[in-house]
Amino acid sequence: MTASLPSAAPASATLIVAESLELEGEALGAYLERACGEDKALRQEVESLLDVAGSRFTEDFLEEPALESLLADATLAGEPSQIGDFELLRRLGEGGMGTVYLAEQHEPVRRKLALKLLRGPRSSHLRRRFAGEWQALARLSHPHIAALYEVGTGPDGASPYVAMEWVDGSPITVRCDQDRLGVRQRLRIFLGVCGGVGHAHEKGILHCDLKPSNILLARYEDRYVPKVVDFGIARALDGPLYEQSERTRELLLGSPPYISPEVAAGGGHQQIDVRTDVYALGLVLYELLAGALPFETEGTSLLAALRLISESHPSAPSGRYAGLDAATREAIAAARSLSPRQLRRRLRGDLDAIVLKATARNPKRRYGSPAELAADVERYLDRRPIEARPPTAFYVARRFARRHAVLVAAAGLVVLALAAGLVSRSIEVDRASRAVVKSEQIRTFLVELFENADPERAAGSALTVEELLQQGTERLRTDLRDLPLIRAELLQLIGAASTKLDQLTAAEEAIREALEIRLRLLPAGHPDLLISQNELGVILRRLGWLDEAETLLAEVLEARLQEPDVDLESLARAHSNLGNVYFSQRRYAKAEARHREALRLRTQQREANETSETRNNEAISSSNLGAMLQLQHKHGEARPHLLRAVEIFREDNPTLLGSALNNLGMVERHLTTWRRAEGLLRKAIAVLEASLGPAHSRPLNSRRNLIFALLDQDRMDEALEEAQLALQNAERVEDVISRAQVWQTAGLVQRRAGDFEAAAVAQQRCIELVAESRGPAHPVARRCLGKLALARALAGDEKQALANVERLKELEGAPDSFAAELDIARALIELGRFDQAAPHVQRYRALLRGRNDGTALYELARIRQGQGASDKARRLFEQAWRFRRDRCGPDHPLVEKAFEAMEAVPGSEDPAS
Secondary structure, X not given: OOOOOOOOOOOOHHHHHHHHOOXXXXXXXXXXXXXXXXXXXXXXXXXXXXXXXXXXXXXXXXXXXXXXXXXXXXXXXXXXXXXXXEEEEEEEEEEOOEEEEEEEEOOOOOEEEEEEEOOOOOOHHHHHHHHHHHHHHHOOOOOOEOOEEXXXXXXXXXXXXXXXXXXXXXXXXXXXXHOOOOHHHHHHHHHHHHHHHHHHHHOOEEOOOOOHHHEEEEEEOOEEEEEEOOXXXXXXXXXXXXXXXXXXXXXXXXXXXXXXXXHHOOOOHHHOOHHHHHHHHHHHHHHXXXXXXXXOOOOOOHHHXXXXXXXXXXXXXXXXXXXXXXXXXXXXXXXXXXOHHHHHHHHOOHHHHHHHHHOOOOHHHOOOOHHHHHHHHHHHHOOOOOOOOOOOHHHHHHHXXXXXXXXXXXXXXXXXXXXXXXXHHHHHHHHHHHHHHHHHHHHHHHHHHHHHOOOOOOOOOOOOHHHHHHHHHHHHOOOOOOOHHHHHHHHHHHHHHHHHOOOHHHHHHHHHHHHHHHHHHOOOOXXXXXXXXXXXXXHHHHHOOHHHHHHHHHHHHHHHHHOOOOOHHHHHHHHHHHHHHHHHOOOHHHHHHHHHHHHHHHHHHHHHOOOHHHHHHHHHHHHHHHHHHHHOOOHHHHHHHHHHHHHHHOOOOHHHHHHHHHHHHHHHHHOOOHHHHHHXXXXXXXXXXXXXXXXXXXXXXXXXXXHHHHHHOOOHHHHHHHHHHHHHHHOOOOOHHHHHHHHHHHHHHHHHOOOHHHHHHHHHHHHHHHHHHHOOOOHHHHHHHHHHXXXXXXXXXXXXXXXXXXXXXXXXXXXXXXXXXXXXXXXXHHOOOHHHHHHHHHHXXXXXXXXXXXXXXXXXXXXXHHOOOHHHHHHHHHHHHHHHHHHHOOOOHHHHHHHHHHHHOOOOOOOOO
């Protein structure tokens, strides 16, 4: 094995060992010399840890399926045939912790068992660790944990052994797939695993290495029994099972990819508690259900795997499954006795939520124990509401209805009959008095709030609107505690006002609290409850928390659809808001369908009663639908919808007018009517800044679109000026994603201007902003990472460019992967790595389904040219030139660029006009 030396010495023994695992011979010695320097104690510790690590990360006990090991041709030639009272029958496996045999005991009972023997010269640490496993097993007695029978020493008196229950089974995932077990059957088996691990925790033992190969599934007559095995690196909650150095405790914490994020980040043994095992259980459940793990660590280095695990949020199992290729999805679904469509539908919702809670990156957000995880799985199996999902009233009601379908159908008739005669009487009697009390309480609160904002009471300084809203929120933490529904209404008002001011974090906090109050006190489907759910979903979409937003808004839409006399505008708004989530998820076809339905409903309202309000609502849907069509390159169909919206909004709605002008400008840009696009975008900026101010996400987005239009025309100086202005305004915007996207755009402009260092700095700033608040796997951070790789490659920094390419590959699978594929390809082309670049261009073309094909053709031509295939390169350059000419016109800079590249290929001829 050969490997290049790492460029810099890691700071700890753990990282040095992780790097060293990939080195051998002289390379290993040279690296240890550089990494440890003059620190002899550190060198000695690292060498000791390497001995231990060899037993952890190579061939540990039962790493292979037990049944396959048993069937292997493992003879006992040259080995003992008897150990104590046990006759050795066959060698099952061998690893760093010793040799495991299938043995038979004759007295006092006749049974087969697994005997693990530590033979030969071993380090003192391995002997202590072997003893620690005995200590762990000695505490445990559970039907789902392989039992300890006996501990002793071999014939030489120096080789310790442990005799354990032999499990005639296979890893849990393998056996479930082989026997084509369904989802519910897998979940019931998983409950047994949780029970075994939970018992270990009750006895003060953490397993620390849970994975499918350490959970064997056997079949006894007509039932499946899972057994947890291999407590070789177990930890005790009440003290060490065996004496260890601090650095050793840091190293032996699990096996990638099942190691927890806090441990992968270098937290060491101090970060370990029961939630570490819960995380691994969550990954086992993930694999049992979806047939894959959330992170692709196969083929990566140990350090790369640890970094990916520590920095990334697992994707939902349904989304991960949907992202696999068709053949793999078909095979996984068949192993669960389902079709691919049925499996994805089964995973979505409750099962996604359970797995994501178990595998949350932050341990505080996980289940607190295996028992809590098992309880939620049992709730799912019983069709009861689970704890992992927000307990919205509609969700709870729906689960009840599914659990008691017959009862609900019968009881519903009785309830409806009684409601007409009883409920109306009680409501009408006290409605007036309650309205008076409510109005008076709200009036009193607002009067006192604004009196406190008086400059004379505030030491001469008037409060801003933002400060006033913040003060109101603070007061509501203590005021009106005995009137929770009035508190909820005031919080809702404060949240709505904060949203209009672009103070999204404050808005989320206020409306989430209002929703929690209303969930406790209001019945399912109550109008106020749906308002809170709807507003929170809208805010979460803008903050980038799309999964939770989709859940909330889908439930609102479902509730509206169930209302017998639903208000058409409320229903249209529910369709529209869910469509906006699909838009943010780049699921444009689904977004278009929602917005078409919203437009149909609003047109129906306007035709029945034409007012300024109904016209305005119809125009909102026209603008939204136009945007969806534009994003799908249906520009001719999009334009009439947007023109209609602009015409209506001109009357009295500057904010909506600005958004419609922006969308229309993007249509004109894609139709290559550059001047018209520029004019519309500049007008959109002016209207939005006059209405919202320059430090707001909406005018910033329009300015970014203007920059793209200027780049389309190769007007570089003006694009640089606009980018600088956008950066200045972005510093005052609360929304992190909006600020990050401005830096991303500025980096693009700098790269096009030839300042590659400035481009890299801008993209790095984008990554830092997003990673701090949303994590490094967020789509915006991914896009910036790809552009950072390209900027580094253009600057000639091959090392950093390749490092960024590898980092981006580790995050593969997030949204917008087509952009990542293109940036990877371009970076590799700039570095002259044409063979490596080709697959990324092909994936880019496949993901775009034919859109923007001129770019793909151009980059593919560069690859063929670099590979020396001049004829192919010339044909591809010509295709790219023709495509761009037809789309952009003969004088566009991109057309000229493709033509010049075509002419530069040796032997090329002028193409026909």
